[in-house]
Amino acid sequence: MTERRPVLVVHGGAGTHAAIAGCPEARKAVEEGVVQAARRGYDELRKGGSSLDAVEAAVMSLEDNATFNAGHGSCLTLEGAVEMDASIMDGHSLDAGSVVCVSNVANPVHLARAVMEQTKHVSLISDRASAFAEHVGIGTVNPSTLITEKSLRRLHSQPQFQASRLDDFYKQNPGSTGTAKDDNHGTVGAVALDSHGNVAYATSTGGINAKMPGRMGDSPIIGSGGYADNRCGCVSTTGDGEALMKTCLARQITFLMEQGRSAQQAVEEGLSYLQDRVGGSGGAIVLTPQGDIGISFVSKGMSWAYVNSPQIHYGIYHGEDNTEAV
Numbered sequence: 001m002t003e004r005r006p007v008l009v010v011h012g013g014a015g016t017h018a019a020i021a022g023c024p025e026a027r028k029a030v031e032e033g034v035v036q037a038a039r040r041g042y043d044e045l046r047k048g049g050s051s052l053d054a055v056e057a058a059v060m061s062l063e064d065n066a067t068f069n070a071g072h073g074s075c076l077t078l079e080g081a082v083e084m085d086a087s088i089m090d091g092h093s094l095d096a097g098s099v100v101c102v103s104n105v106a107n108p109v110h111l112a113r114a115v116m117e118q119t120k121h122v123s124l125i126s127d128r129a130s131a132f133a134e135h136v137g138i139g140t141v142n143p144s145t146l147i148t149e150k151s152l153r154r155l156h157s158q159p160q161f162q163a164s165r166l167d168d169f170y171k172q173n174p175g176s177t178g179t180a181k182d183d184n185h186g187t188v189g190a191v192a193l194d195s196h197g198n199v200a201y202a203t204s205t206g207g208i209n210a211k212m213p214g215r216m217g218d219s220p221i222i223g224s225g226g227y228a229d230n231r232c233g234c235v236s237t238t239g240d241g242e243a244l245m246k247t248c249l250a251r252q253i254t255f256l257m258e259q260g261r262s263a264q265q266a267v268e269e270g271l272s273y274l275q276d277r278v279g280g281s282g283g284a285i286v287l288t289p290q291g292d293i294g295i296s297f298v299s300k301g302m303s304w305a306y307v308n309s310p311q312i313h314y315g316i317y318h319g320e321d322n323t324e325a326v
């Protein structure tokens with residue numbers, strides 16, 4: 001196989017980014033976070049690491065960064081708890097791993113990789129995923145260490161949270177909890193191509209603010225939160241999880257690439273379908289085994305960064321393409 005030039009793309013979530021409007025420090029933290037993650041992932045590729053190593057390292061960097069809604073700094077449920085989802089996939093074998101509603105692991109993407117590599121299954125949920133983490137030596141943490149002042153403030157700012165008890169909330173708002181149309185940006189993801197021509201993706205999230213306890217989003221669902229296949233490419237998605245699940249957005253985008261669309265055409269077409277068919281909002285990053293990149297979002301913003309040369313490119317709002325040296 002001909003040697004490929006490695007490529008790494010990350011996103012830090014689609015959303016309205018209300019928190020950074022008019023706040024240069026908040027904007028800087030988001031930009032620095034995605035640039036640092038791109039650097040971390042790309043370093044793995046430069047050292048000869050696999051695309052799986054690269055997406056895992058990039059996503060762990062974002063999970064550790066409280067600016068983003070994943071790992072430390074995750075959105076909270078209506079009851080004020082952390083319940084995180086994550087997934088990872090190897091485009092060479094189609095092996096995949098995911099974890100759902102985990103509350104006491106600092107890096108859910110690392111646990112998802114362990115599920116992929118050390119079990120015969122694809123997904124483990126909740127307490128049983130945590131028990132597996134302990135079994136394979138992945139340390140657990142006190143869930144309260146993942147909660148930040150910002151995530152608490154975000155929860156308490158929700159009008160529906162004013163109902164002090166969950167029962168009252170359900171009575172007053174039948175069928176209505178937080179949605180990703182609120183300012184839930186911060187889900188994180190990465191796609192990578194290594195020098196052997198293998199692609200991979202990883203996605204990790206705290207979900208959506210004020211979600212129902214037990215709610216699973218798209219991020220741990222293979223084909224919705226992401227997809228990777230060496231035959232066509234890899235995708236990591238973000239946005240309105242329920243809409244992403246209904247449209248299987250990540251698989252939809254890789255299908256469009258199989259039909260001959262470029263990475264950019266496929267991501268734009270997939271997102272138009274998401275909007276037109278179910279009124280969903282979101283974004284995605286895409287990479288082909290040839291190294292072509294697609295980045296698009298139908299939300300107000302989506303932080304992203306990529307490296308495929310001595311320059312890192314990054315942006316948040318439509319039309320932005322900033323650069324700095326790797």
Ligand SMILES: NC(=O)C[C@H](N)C(=O)O
Pocket residue numbers: 013014015180184185186187205206207208216217218219237238239240241242244
């Ligand atoms: N902001 C997000 O991307 C949220 C995530 N897709 C979820 O619904 O869980």
